[in-house]
Amino acid sequence: MIELRRVNKYFYKDTEREVHALRDIDLAVATGEYGVITGPSGCGKTTLLNAIGALDAVDSGSITIDGTELSGLDEGARSRLRLEQIGFVFQAYNLVPVLTVRENIGFIMKLRGFAPEAIEQRVAEVARLLEIEEKLDAMPGHISGGQQQRVAVARAVAAKPKLILADEPTANLDSRNSEHLMAMMKQLNAVEKITILFSSHDDYVVEQARRIIKLSDGQVVP
């Protein structure tokens, strides 16, 4: 489903500060895979996830999602692709502080025009799966960090995206909450058949993935 060919990405290109953040990346991720991108700080994990998620353009090479070449899309088409096909989970959970947990989880579905009853039903379903049903009426600022991260995951999966991209989803969690979140992501991958790609440099988290993609200095380590 995701295919990268000879992908290169620079920051500050052609200046003395130039960083060659992704170097000739070749990578294929099949539908239904549960993979982790790992490697030391600065090796390019976030840059790679942002490129696959059509958040950032690359300088050369090709990235396709189900055959759609990302560089061929204008900004409107890219944002539609993100909204309709990809669920994002960021390190900073990016929940909307003035909305309840329930409204946050249903947020993407609402943007996509799902009917209120369908949203209600699906929010209840994912809240059960992620064990946050009791917090549905709370505001994000009044629940724990681990619960907030689970809400962020629930929001990403609620609209049934084909793909979930998670950048260091356990970075701000203690080991118990990390384990809990990983177990839930694994279950989502198995039950909902969503392709999941996340980044981490936590050994425990990395071991949970079915596929490990190692990056070093912007290159995939064979």
Ligand SMILES: Nc1ncnc2c1ncn2[C@@H]1O[C@H](COP(=O)(O)OP(=O)(O)OP(=O)(O)O)[C@@H](O)[C@H]1O
């Ligand atoms: N917006 C940016 N502007 C300039 N340089 C950047 C930018 N984003 C990333 N870089 C540089 O690109 C390289 C790859 O960074 P990236 O954030 O992808 O690494 P990472 O593996 O995700 O690191 P970490 O584990 O610390 O989050 C680094 O050298 C970084 O300094």
